[in-house]
Amino acid sequence: MSAKGVAVRAGLRRTRIELRQMFTDPQGLATLFLFPALIMIALFFMRNGTFQSTGYGLAVLALPGVMGTIVFFNGVYTIGESFVLDREDGTLLRAKATPNGMIGYFIGRIGTNATAVLVQVMAVLGAGTIIVGGVSLNSARSWIVLVWVLVLGLLATLPLGALLGAVVGTARGLFFVTMPLMLVVGVSGIFYPITALPGWLQSIAQVLPCYWLGLGLRSALLPADAVSIEIGQSWRHLETAGVLGAWALVGLVLAPIVLGRMARNESGSKMDERRDKALARAY
Structure with a gap:
């Protein structure tokens, strides 16, 4: 098995161990x-309660x-x-010191968080x-529809979270x-149809993955006639897949680059320096 294959297996094993710890x-x-x-x-x-006069x-x-919201915020x-x-x-420093350790670490972290999010979503x-x-x-x-919206939603948000952390x-x-x-x-209109927001906020919201997550999930869970309170009286599945897919593509392209750069710059001395600063703030 190749070195990368070993790293993938290590990442999946990490996911399994962390999930077992979480659920026990x-x-x-x-x-x-x-x-x-x-x-x-x-x-x-x-x-x-009811929404307006609908x-x-x-x-x-x-x-x-x-x-x-669970998918977006947790992701x-x-x-x-x-x-x-x-x-x-x-x-992270220990993962960096292992051959292809960052691959295994990234897979393990994504797998653990994605599973935790899906468990929360299914519970709700x-x-x-x-x-x-x-x-x-x-x-x-x-x-x-529920499955592909959740999958695209996770792909759109988890890499963004990794970028944020880096x-x-x-x-x-x-x-x-x-x-x-x-x-x-x-401002995303994720909790209610976006038509309840001012027009300029509607334009901003439609750039964000939150709105499309809400729209896609409403299309899966609500009766068909509920589409009457959406923009254009349409669930806009193609647009939902397009926007979430675009966010996923951006995140999946940028996250490995930024994380790789962050890992190269990581060292024991920098970790000790951050720890000393944190202790100084605490005392």
């Missing part, structure tokens, strides 16, 4: 399902957006945080179907990225 650790499970649980509580109290339930419309922020923490504790979908109702996932077409570099810096990310989610 009570604290890890609590962290994983805390956000979905809080969201379900919020949707429960929204279940009797008659569609607010909670039903928000459920696909919640799933899309971008959580994996970025993982890269930052691994950089600070020396995990299952609980939402029971608590909120109104989900119309009753045909092969709906399931196919560029920001510190946990302190990553903290200040949280609010801009929440702003992106807020």
Whole structure:
């Protein structure tokens, strides 16, 4: 087997080990399902509300957006945080010292985060179907749309998270990225049809992957006649695939380049310097 093949196997083994640790650790499970649980509580109290005069339930419309937010925020922020923490504790430096270790590390980190996101999404979908109702996932077409939207959504967001972690570099810096990310989610129309936003915000939102994640998931989960409250009264599947695919392409091209450069610049002395600065701030 080639060296790269060995690295891929090491990455898959890393994914398996980290997932086993996550699902057998009570604290890890609590962290994983805390956000979905809080969201379900919020949707429960929204279940009797309706969107404007359409008659569609607010909670039903928000459920696909919640799933899309989990994909986006965890895909971008959580994996970025993982890269930052691994950089600070020396995990990245050890991966760099191993032949093709960065390949295995990257595969392992992507695999762990992608699986965690999908588990959260499925938990929200299952609980939402029971608590909120109104989900119309009753045909092969709906399931196919759900799968390709989730896959493209992960491909569009996870590499961006890796880029974010590589560029920001510190946990302190990553903290200040949280609010801009929440702003992106807020203006994207992911929780409700974008037609409820002003026209200029609609234009901005349609550049972002958030909006298309929400639209794609609504097309999979909502009744067919719900398309009447979308732009052009269309689910725009081709545009959804195009925009998410474009973001995925950009991320997959840039992430290895930026991560490779970051790994080349990593050293024990720089890691010690960051640790000393963190300790100085703490005291």
